[in-house]
Amino acid sequence: MAEFDTIIKDGTIVDGTRVPRYKADIGIKNGKIAKIGRLKSNDAKQVLDARGLIVAPGGIDLHTHYDAQIHWDPYLSVSSWHGVTTITMGNCGFGFAPLHPADAERAMLALSRNEAIPMEPMRVSMDFKWETFPQYMDRIERLPLGINISHLFPISPAVAYVMGSFAEAKSRRPTEQETEKVAQLLSEAMDAGAVGWGAQQLVPGGSSAVQCDFDGTPMISDMLPDSFYVRMARALAQKGTGCIQFTRSSVGVDDPRAGMHNDFDFNSLLAEEAGRPVLFNAMAVNDKFPYVYRAQLRWLAEANKQGKPVFAQAVTARAANHITFENWNLFDDSPNWREVTTGTIEEKRVKLADPRLRAALREEYDAGTKSRDFLFGELAEFVCDTLYDAKLNKYRGKTVKQIAQEEGKHAIDAMLDISAADIRTVWRGPVVNSDVENYREIMASPYTLPGVSDGGAHIKFITPGTYSTDMLTWMVRDSNIMSLEEAHYRLSYLTAWAAGITDRGSLREGLAADIVIYDLEKLKILPSEVVHDLPANEWRRVQKSEGYRWLLVNGQVTFEDNKCTGATGGRLLRGGHAA
Template sequence: MFDLTITGGTVVDGTGADRYRADIGISGGRITEIRRRGGDDPGLTEVPAAQTIDATGRFVTPGFVDVHTHFDGQVSWDDTLEPSSLHGVTTVVSGNCGVGFAPVRPGSEQWLIELMEGVEDIPGSALAEGIDWQWESFPQYLDAIEKRHLAVDYGTQIAHGAVRGYAMGERGANNEEATAEDIAVMSRIVQEAIEAGALGFSTSRTEAHRAMDGQAVPGTYAAEAELFGLGAAMAAGGQAVFEVAPQGTAGESPEQACMHEMDWMARLSAEIDRPVSFTLIEAAHAPDLWRRQLDRAGKAHDDGIALYAQFAARPFGMLFGFPGYHAFTHRPSYRALAARHQGAELVARLADPAVKAAILADQDLPPQPVPLFDSLFAMIQHSVDRIYAIGDPPDYEPTPDRTIAAIAARRGEDPLATMYDMMLESDGGAMLMLPFFNYAAGDHSSIYEMMTHPAAVSGLSDAGAHCGLICDASYPTFLLTHWARDRHRGPKFSLEYVVRKQTMDTATLFGLSDRGVIALGKKADLNVVDMTALTLGVPRMVHDLPAGGRRLVQGASGYDATVVSGVVTRRHGADTGDRPGRLIRGVR
């Protein structure tokens, strides 16, 4: 008798192989039988099972593996790990971009919170109220998470920022150069973390990553001696990944800096014989640089070096509207209203023509030097030719006629007035899209090339982070709907290819060989998907974090079921309440 059978579905197994119709039998959290169906074959429909899912007319895929999330704090209070679990994700990897919450010296918790808040735009008040701090060392952090029962499996990396702050104190926080003794202390911490089960080590080198006080993330300017020392310690601890948010050496041009980064990352990977994974985006100021980076990664692969780019599946930027950041946050008239009214009452006031006229006529208050997000209003005001109406259902490859500037021209009005009115739509909850990266050509041509490259893996969802700006935890659903079904402005991919990019490929990068494909003996992490009905919802702002913190969420419809370790965790979009998800410890 099986614990669960999934019958009548079309299997897309995660390897990229052609789909086939089959029944799947699950026992003890593993796939124990796959019976192909043909003709009048009843398959497993007549075999006893404690529970059966009829997947006739549906696709059955492996559960999705998201390797770039920031649930480091949320995991200690939220057992659903939404929004990832809303989109067929069954495994998340956290601890990216050099920020995390372990190790932590007693008394420095607030410093780590402000570092995470500044870099990842997670409300500090939510982190302060939600995290229980049952640890000091990284192994103790893993032990605390291991007690949690979750809707998805959770793995994490040890972050350079936390390590530097713990080992070097204020010198580490202030990005002073590490001595040989400092590197030895940090190396012991990193090796201990990997031996305890961390899946990797992460560092940030981009100057855009700053704490609430404006300080760059500890490790941003680390010398090669430090990076290579910590890489060697990671490799000594086990089979882990060295993850980098790259930038480069101060004083270099962007092109020189990035290619300098590519050089040392390739040398590090070759020296320690472990994968090095770096974030990859297309920037308008250097539109061909990403291609040069990919070519360098491809050359490394040809030489047997595991250098991997993490790409974003759609334009990388920000969503904004009245519920979050927007162009009018520094107008005195708006601030006075927002201080007195909230929710529907605030929207009603904003819809008053006299109020609109007053806000549009106001002069902006000056931004503060920190935090970084305080100056976004000015960027938005000067980007009307790059801001798009996202639509319902959302369109992440909009044409130029959908920019605010184009719509305003057709209406014969000021673009900021048009922007104001469009943000008032959907009862004041409408969001507009400003793509910073991956949209230099005004379409997805660069992303298409990234997706086809053998040295590129799907990443950068930043699930759990950028709560007021970004809602990219929905990447898995977007890959299925846009890239395998709906795209009309260029070529698409097969469903088999798209599934592989977020299952076998991402699982393999982190050595998670027990998942990511549908095969006998593999972990029973699965999705049952109605591809005809699969739809992305409109991003919306909610205030459901601890201390009433805000975040953008984006739902989906069309997932009949999500299964983790043989247990159904979601049915038709609803959480079942079952919590089979556990901490993943890496291979020692």
């Protein structure tokens, strides 16, 4: 009888702990790493020849929105295409439990706008045969999983559940009694395996309030008072485990107490009250404004010096936005853009040409849109990328600025005249974070985590789920700003530690055999493409990869040469570990 199920033979091991790479074999038994050393091939049922290849722990992606996609895609691409073996859902306080059955449609509507998840795939894929968070966890555990799942307790549906409905929760703040009930549900969720709680607090009226509800109003979590979140932090402290994922911005709010430093201080307060790590979202990078991330790095260092455990999740993928006004929603900080981009397709088409709205958008543009430019790049730099109307072909490949100059138009009119003529037109935004030297600074901090893939969300616009491949190729192989050992430490071990995932994240005997095996020299991200692979024949934008030889999840090969094997060895991680 074979001693091992699988042996990975003659690979170069980068184990995720910063230990220098070394050559050895890995023996896998019952989904775990049984032995690392020199092993005999005939001691295994299966041998994977890893000569000349890197053998490393699978990536752990802590910021995804696969809450809907998990119901139709066991592998959660694009994450699994890029070496990720574990993801976390429930981020930003969004999700589908706890939930009154009458609010199922309303919950889907919220995510169809806020996270730009197409509505029809959700409708045909989820039966909502659950209500409480523990019931939902049981449901996830019964699904076929090609990747490991950890789950945060999402604040928005929990508040709606306690207050009776989404409509009631949008009409007022929770009472003290209702707040206590949410804290009780959090405790029950932690007992059922939640790894903490997540929330978005993009303060209404701020210049970063770019993610709104389906009707353009703030999300439930955006409207909750700071005292509510302090109570949730204290509730987590009572459990003594887990983490907090928090996306907060009050920048641009008409209040002298608001702003970036206030947001820093509040994250620190949550860490202090909980005594648990806070995952601060997000360290977004724009090469033109390095002072922003540098201020965040200084704050992170000071908070941790004071014993307040805060980690920043950094946006590390270089991913341009591809926007079409059929679907775009991330200019929602502007009442004018919000009006233009809500409604049916025909209503949007009419509003794109509306003289009153055009005048308002021109005035806003001329006054400056600093926060929006920081996040998405300047509108004048957007390129007319994909056209479906042959009469518009002359604009292909030109920037908004070029078109405006050639036709003597304002930038707003140059862009919207084309989109009003054909709303399907795709505009490609600039990559705002292409200076690798900025990431040399960011990844030198002991408190920064790579990622913010937003996997499963904004799937018609962006593909930041490529971040792990981008880090290994761009930052390590091509630019040499960090070692391979450091990259895998941050992609797996540090992320696992910060999120309280205890049974994986490095290649050590006794841990889960979540392993990625790849050829570093051949590793690359493939071009962006549109695929119709969602339920109801809906489409999304993806970027695949090359160079990954095998991906193992709990010892089972899920991908070989970038092709899915059909194996479903993924597990629900309750409390940060498989049962």
